[in-house]
Amino acid sequence: MSPRKKGPLQTLQKETDDIKKRVDALLRDVNQLDESKRTQTLQKCLDLQNTVTETLKKLKKLTKADESAPIGNYDQRKREEEERLRTLQDRLKSLTLQLQPQDKDAGPSSMKPEEDKGEEDTEEEDESQEDEDVAEGDDDDADDDQNKDEDKADYREKVISVTQKGTEAYVALSTYMGEEEGDLTIQKGAVLRILQKNGDGWWLAQDANGNKGLVPRNYLKIISSHEQEQESEDESDEGHEDENETSEGQLSVASNWDSVQKAITEIDATDVLSAMGAIPPSFRPSTLSKLLEEGTSYKASHYIQPKLSQSELCFKDLQLDPDTGKVRARSSRVCLILTLWSCRMIPSPGVGLHVLSRHIRLCAFNGTEVLSNIHTVRATYNPSSPKTWSFSPRMSSLLPCLLDGDCFFRCDSSSSDLGILFELGITYIRNSTGERGDLSCGWDFLKLFDENGALIPLRTQELIVHGGTPYEAEANIDTTSSKRGTSTGVLHHMLKSRKLPKLIVKLKSPNTHSREQLSLLPDTMLGCLSTVSILALYRQLLADALLLDRVTMQNADLICSAVLATFPEVLDQSDLMDAFKKSWVESENNLRRSEKKDVTARKKLFESVFMSSVFPLLYSAEMSVPLWADENAETQRARLIYSSTHTITMESMLAPNHKHKAFDISQVTYDLLTLAWH
Known part of the structure; x- marks a missing residue:
């Protein structure tokens, strides 16, 4: 009986096993690497990168219909294979940077803060020695400083040569090896001139050597115009100043250089994940999660406590009704019920991340600052509909507060820009490193008052989810694939408008019973609607202890x-x-x-x-x-x-x-x- 023929996916899995063996062997060779063989090993590493890239392309083209026999959990096995290849790709990129020659052309990214610190300590020790030793040490330091100045000057020339052509300068966040004809291969830290910004995410760039080609925009980070202007001014004014002015100019150049170097070396986790393709470019570190981690200032436990008046002789928001002995009801500028329905067309992270939680954080907001506690509602997720989030699943027992999409909202701020800030977020763990983090998938701000100061109609709202953060220029969320050659016609725009990421919420007025209980709560607070009666009783106990007993x-x-x-x-x-x-x-x-x-x-x-x-x-x-x-x-x-x-x-x-x-x-x-x- 002839052996059973392997399917395309099994064949590709065997290819991945072979690549992994070659990568492991290459890593073992690096530990015993002879300097004379560095170039040869680097070429092997680059060849392996190209092999991994080609294998990834073949994997993406595979479909279940290509298999000669049915395979269980086909999609999951395909994702696992892609994850293996991505991990190998990351290891090869790190190895490529390690094998690159560390000379003047390597740029300033090779200089580390620890080395600078060590040099400062050495200089301090030299000062404590005899005069002759100090003089010799100064000569050596002068040579080192001269080499560093040459490196910095060489890099500044690249920045200036790019910006003098009337375009913005961008720095490469990571090494990118061109995958197709027409792509531009760039190294981490390279300064590029952008010739054309295409809407599909592939920009036409030119490096310092005049080479042109397409690069993905999420590999690039802009160098601020202020830094560019300062670099150009320092270069043009050189030679026209006296000794004192020259010293001041050198300090300014060093300061600007530090800014450029900081833009290159201090890359946050989001930039790295975006450059790897693990997350969409519109994702950002979660703004509201950071506030929650700072302490209790934005938690419900802080806002449930009574607040003192301006004189600090009585309570501002906790009084007793002398006739009934109960907490006196207080009206708030805004008091409503908010129901989270669903989120649609929300982009998903790549296979390199394992999502631990999908959730929405919401709070009172006036465009500049958070005005209330931050309330979190976790979304329920169905793998068959990865871009749809839903809330308040049906359960036979009581619905947990964390999953309950019915919320109450009270806020007494007099701001004309008062509204509700929604941040869609995920908590993830990175498979390759085990690193945890919180990302914002998008946000929206629902302003509650119109231009005349009237409360907006309380009804179902379809809110467009924006990328980036509320404190920066809006970053578009593109739920369609960013491929070159995508149609830009009218039909394309009509279809794209139907696929915009949206958050559906429903606003309504509380009924009489709910309004009575909500009026016993603090003037500003939001939380789970099912806990209102419990919170009201706690406020009554507070009033008894603080005002009666x-x-x-x-x-x-x-x-x-x-x-x-x-x-x-x-x-x-x-x-x-x-x-x-x-x-x-x-x-x-x-x-x-x-x-x-x-x-x-x-x-x-x-x-x-x-x-x-x-x-x-x-x-x-x-x-x-x-x-x-x-x-x-x-x-x-x-x-x-x-x-x-x-x-x-x-x-x-x-x-x-x-x-x-x-x-x-x-x-x-x-x-x-x-x-x-x-």
């Missing part, structure tokens, strides 16, 4: 209340908030009708349920630290929170096998002054 309003002693002290911490941990909400709903359903209307009974039940459900978990030694989008940590915490064998009673709390974290007085005391001025 204190001996005098001037008393600022610690208040003994574990609920008041720790509820804000639970509010910032969505899984504990879900556990408390579940226990609260079950206990509230067991109340009699008269007890449900009794505020005193509900407050006592609130404290009882909180102390018996989530408070022990909050300080359990078995509970891992909450980590965003970490599946292992989330699973471990869920196993402890919802374990059927885990029951919290006085006996289980005092059992010897139950471990607690070390006790701290802050667990059971509410510090009015610290929280009020936080």
Whole structure:
């Protein structure tokens, strides 16, 4: 019986195995490389890069229909193969840079800050020696400085020669090897003159040697016009200054050179991923994620606390109604219900990244600053529709707060530009390095007031998602493939307009019951709609402790209340908030009708349920630290929170096998002054 013929994908997998063996062998040879064989090894590395590129092209052309026999999980196996090839490509690029000759033509990118620091330390040590040694050391340093000045001057000449031709100067973020005829091969750090900017993402460029060709725009970074002007001015004014002016000019040149060098060497992770093709060019580091990492200033736990008035003698947003003893209702400039429906045509990252979470972060915004806490809603994702995000999946049990697309929004800012900022983001882990990060896939700003100061109609809104960040010029999100030769006719533009990335949200006014509860919350806050009743009861407990039970309003002693002290911490941990909400709903359903209307009974039940459900978990030694989008940590915490064998009673709390974290007085005391001025 003749052996079974291998299909195209299996054949390509074997080719990849052979390439990997050749790359591994090349890496072993580099460790024992003789200087005389550096050029030969570099050529082998370049040949392997071309082989990987050709193999990637063949892989992209393969389809399931090409196979002679059916293959299970064909798409997944194809993605895994592409990931293997991308990894080999990255290793070869790094090896190419390592093998390149380190001479004057290598440019300033070969100079490292550590070397500069070492030279400074050497100079300090030379100053402590005898006069003759100092003189000799100065001569050596002068030679080194002269070599560096020659390197810098050579590179400045390249920048000036490009900018004097009336065009912008760009620097190459990474090495690019031309794949087709007409492409321009560039090295990292090369200065290029852009002759033509094509809409398909391939720009016609010219290097310092006069070579012309097409390069992908995401490999390039512009050198600011200020730096270019300073370089040209320093060059043209040379020789027309006296000694003092020359010294000042040299300092200016050095400063400008540092700026250019910084633009070349300080490449953030987003530039690297974009140059590799792992993410679309419109992706940016997440703006709102960075704010959340800075502390509690943009978290719900900060905004749920009462704020002091301008005189700091009373509370600004927490008063009692003397007739009823309840928290006095407060109206806010904007109070509405927001529902996230879906996101469409959102571009996906490449195969080199594993996405841990797709989510939307939203907050009150006035065009320049964030005015509220930042609320996060995680999207549900279907691999069969990779560009569509949806929210609020149907569940038999209570919907977790993190997945709930129904949100409340309150803001009392008087800004005429007040609105809601939406940032679509992903949390990823890089397969090759294990590096984690947060990226913004796009954003939109929904302004809530028109030119006349009237609130916009509350209805379903289709918002166009923009690339970049709210603080920079808009970067277009192109959901179609950027290939040369793409049609630019009317039909193409009509089809492209239908494929614009969009976020669909629905705005509506709260009903009477929801409005009453929302009026008990702080003037500015947003969060999950299903938690409003819980937040309102917590505010009532705050009012009782701060306005009724204190001996005098001037008393600022610690208040003994574990609920008041720790509820804000639970509010910032969505899984504990879900556990408390579940226990609260079950206990509230067991109340009699008269007890449900009794505020005193509900407050006592609130404290009882909180102390018996989530408070022990909050300080359990078995509970891992909450980590965003970490599946292992989330699973471990869920196993402890919802374990059927885990029951919290006085006996289980005092059992010897139950471990607690070390006790701290802050667990059971509410510090009015610290929280009020936080």
